[in-house]
Amino acid sequence: MKTIKIGIIGAGRIGRVHAENIAKFVPEMEIKTIADPYMSEETVEFLRRLRIPNIVKDADVILNDPEIKAVVVCSPTDLHAEYAIKVAEAGKDVFVEKPVDYRIDRVKEVIAAAKKAGVKLQVGFNRRFDHNHRAVYEAIRAGKVGKVNLVKISSRDPEPPTIDYVKVSGGIFYDMMVHDFDMARFLAGSEVTEVFAYGAVLVDPAIGEAGDVDTAVVSLKFANGAMGVIDNSRKAVYGYDQRVEVFGSEGAVMDENDTPNNATYYGADGTSSSPCYKIMWDRYTMAFAAEQRAFAEAVINGTETQVTGEDGLAPILIAAAATKSMKEGRPVKISEIEG
Amino acid sequence: MKTIKIGIIGAGRIGRVHAENIAKFVPEMEIKTIADPYMSEETVEFLRRLRIPNIVKDADVILNDPEIKAVVVCSPTDLHAEYAIKVAEAGKDVFVEKPVDYRIDRVKEVIAAAKKAGVKLQVGFNRRFDHNHRAVYEAIRAGKVGKVNLVKISSRDPEPPTIDYVKVSGGIFYDMMVHDFDMARFLAGSEVTEVFAYGAVLVDPAIGEAGDVDTAVVSLKFANGAMGVIDNSRKAVYGYDQRVEVFGSEGAVMDENDTPNNATYYGADGTSSSPCYKIMWDRYTMAFAAEQRAFAEAVINGTETQVTGEDGLAPILIAAAATKSMKEGRPVKISEIEG
């Protein structure tokens, strides 16, 4: 087995998740260094237990280390593009967390930097690697649904984020539905060309006061003629709810939420079973691991990544169009946004 | 048990279905007379076996019979309103098949006639009486989902209608999605105020040439703030597919298609089970019976019908708005249509 040494920039929640998954599940990648200027003692202890040899404050240690061939960028969102570009310029393959950036130009700069440096670029749309969504995708690609006519995605969080986060997140289309825009393109196998968005404040008035909506229904048109629809809610009391359905000329394929167990109780009042997972990290544990394995494969085998820079850009364009559509009360073409 | 004598106007497909269901499952109603000017020998034989005493050509036999207290109107669509008004004017309670009429004014005239005559008016939106959709409805009304935030409806037919039918049907929103508009209002417990419609020809180009679409995604806004989305396709190879889902502040409730049996086969290549029903009459057998039982109850107990004239009008208004929205590429308010 060929292995490579990697670095991780950022040891916040997602950085620690990637570090743990790589240590446990990606034997092809050896984490040599992780860098974050603000690590608690508990974080350092956690990283030590993963046997990461270098736990440092300065990302330059990674950028300047010729032994490190690939870097996973888990910095705060506003530094994603900056670090991704630096990593590319250092001639190292880049995994960058989503969103690459909310600014379209900035995303394009990252893509350009990776192209110029001839390095791999993978964007962290982890849901593409979920075992259930992936099985839907593979059924489509295997021709089981024939020509795709409709893509339906439900995506609901167990709890809204903090109002502080809502204020800076760019809105529900950028920070939440962006995942579903990616999933829609992934499943349809075609680009979104136009969107129409309805949004409403149904969960918490404070979200409205912060300038966002908490519930949204977005219709999509794809270049191949198919249509799509996505619904989002910031709060599903029964847990993290993410299901996809693709309907085509030869059938339909859909998935369900996993649950912590499948025991079913038959009682006098009815039949009951476990609720969905209530925590995102539990829902997508293995998807996070699988995306890092995929990154390792692309890096080691020199193949294209499964989520390219362009895949990082497209959902941002759709989010911009959806935001505009909701504000202006009309369908918006992606070409209006691309300029 | 109190019973009443009824008449049926029209012995086409739906007329025979209602006749059979009433004979078998609605002991409160005794079919005294059925009238249709064009009955095959087979139809007469079928009706005789149901032991209907009077099988006649002229609807006036029913309209003029003082013993008949209620009439089920199953005439061709373009005569629905005319007969409904005549029945009302004859002082008899009216059950009229959907759509009452495609012309809004005409529907209003039917409503007015029933009001003036002081008779019951029920419109044939049979799906409200389906055991699964009804269970979803009852869960909502029992408060299990809390405040309704989203209503989602999938509705797909096993086969497109003939092109001849497509040419005169008024389009997918009037002849197919009209059922879902009714279901959306029924489940949301609120009026639709605005719609946005995307449509496409993905099943059969001939449908497009006939001026219609065969696949449609419609977003809805309700007066109570909730949102909805409906998808329709003229062709699902796996059968008649109709599922609803309602999401709210306290949970979600959804149903599945019934299947002819629930046996599951576990083989080396995977697990398999029966497809959905492929024929509408099999899918909704008991719903048709239940709507007639409900009509009998309203008539005998003097209570309001479960699908009023206004319930017959609203989906036509929404269909008109959806048609306009698709044509003009913009959301359309119901108030624009009502004028």
Place this chain on the structure above:
Amino acid sequence: MKTIKIGIIGAGRIGRVHAENIAKFVPEMEIKTIADPYMSEETVEFLRRLRIPNIVKDADVILNDPEIKAVVVCSPTDLHAEYAIKVAEAGKDVFVEKPVDYRIDRVKEVIAAAKKAGVKLQVGFNRRFDHNHRAVYEAIRAGKVGKVNLVKISSRDPEPPTIDYVKVSGGIFYDMMVHDFDMARFLAGSEVTEVFAYGAVLVDPAIGEAGDVDTAVVSLKFANGAMGVIDNSRKAVYGYDQRVEVFGSEGAVMDENDTPNNATYYGADGTSSSPCYKIMWDRYTMAFAAEQRAFAEAVINGTETQVTGEDGLAPILIAAAATKSMKEGRPVKISEIEG
């Protein structure tokens, strides 16, 4: 459509069920006469509503009516054999409710009488006609499970019968598991050759005091080498629970209980859905109708019935062996019983 005139002997619960199902769902059979010496006014009213022309006290009216070609025997159990023999001797086809009789010799006399008279004989094992169990059966016969290795049947009632009934029923193996013995043979496609029975009083001590058990597990050996296991309980709080599973060299096939609806509720505490049917007549409504349609087919087309006299005898032999096995604490061969 060829039709025949039939008679029904007995207008108790099961007699009324058959009368109603034949009237509604078996157009090939016209009930000319129903006979029962003890009918309440309500029963007579019920039968009148089914438009049965002759409602009489004396079964001889049926036996002596040359126009009546087939008779459904729904008398008290201890008169099943007597009436079945009389019907056969009158040259009419016989449908006799299960059990034909608890006495093996008596069952054999019924079989002999039907053979001698050259009339059809069908025994009322209605579960063979249930849509789910039938789908399992058809999957097996279509070779989907390959060679049958195991047959598993769960069968649990919502409530125990009255203690008075327990005292005269012959015990759980005769009055309850007898259905499952039939189902086991039906699914295995082979005769039971040996049984081992465990029984216990776990539901109600009064059942034990009446000399019976209320819970039983019976292992079976089939002539073709397959094995089987049946479990019975007199009380399942969640409703009428009957599931079958057949496992073979090429796969397994199993079914589930139907439920009144399939709506699923997702709430904060978990996912819940409707309980099973709690009333046997709801669970097997269509199975009762289907067995009468099958009887009509056999009678009209002159084909063998789907549940022959021998099919009526075999479960009684197995019940006798199971009773002996439980008492003597050892496996018992059917050949020991047959003598």
Place this chain on the structure above:
Amino acid sequence: MKTIKIGIIGAGRIGRVHAENIAKFVPEMEIKTIADPYMSEETVEFLRRLRIPNIVKDADVILNDPEIKAVVVCSPTDLHAEYAIKVAEAGKDVFVEKPVDYRIDRVKEVIAAAKKAGVKLQVGFNRRFDHNHRAVYEAIRAGKVGKVNLVKISSRDPEPPTIDYVKVSGGIFYDMMVHDFDMARFLAGSEVTEVFAYGAVLVDPAIGEAGDVDTAVVSLKFANGAMGVIDNSRKAVYGYDQRVEVFGSEGAVMDENDTPNNATYYGADGTSSSPCYKIMWDRYTMAFAAEQRAFAEAVINGTETQVTGEDGLAPILIAAAATKSMKEGRPVKISEIEG
């Protein structure tokens, strides 16, 4: 977090599985040494990648290391007892793979040695830690099924073991159903007092020639009055099939097999989904990890293990009784075996 250093004796398949799981999922345990006299280069490489510092041939290195507080015994079965006793005598807590030994006396010696030394003893019945079976267990313990009346277990392997293995395994009751005997006791919360076993050769005649059966149905009686039934087959073409069902006075609880994904395909010929796992290690991945976490907890917190030495003994007694029952064609009491 308190941590301890442990050793592993044996680096065969199960030894490597435990090593990997402990390294990944049990941060409380640090594997200091693994010992096996016959390790391939690939095995050594695998263990190195887990960062186990000492990879040795001689188990004495572990037994004599005062820093090692607990040992996981994964030796060949016939050395389980010997090593378990040595570990106990060295004053270290013992985890020993199942079966402890096929000889009842030998199992008792292990129990006695652990008691005498005052060390923890856990036996490797990993299925108790499966998330689905555990959820069933917890529902029972929470009182949801009330008094347990019936325990049903299906357990079928995807492929029979080699004939060489069959010849030395002690038979299906010892090497396969022993897991289900443990599960039956675990779920029933009561000891098995008597068994009756039917067995047959239905999968492969060579298994019969080797003196074993490949299909078995065993009925159980429990001390608390409940009954049970277990079925085993050496070959289920659809994968590793293990389901449990517990029925009681207040309801029933059952589980299903997990599948690699839950995507469902709706096609013209029916609905299909993924088969079960076909490899035991995939089926029970997390159960193996969970049993080691449980061992770590018992060792670190000084609490009783969740699978005690007595829990290791009981299934061997039941297996002996089942073997005797099948041979002698009669039910056998466990007390007959215990002597």
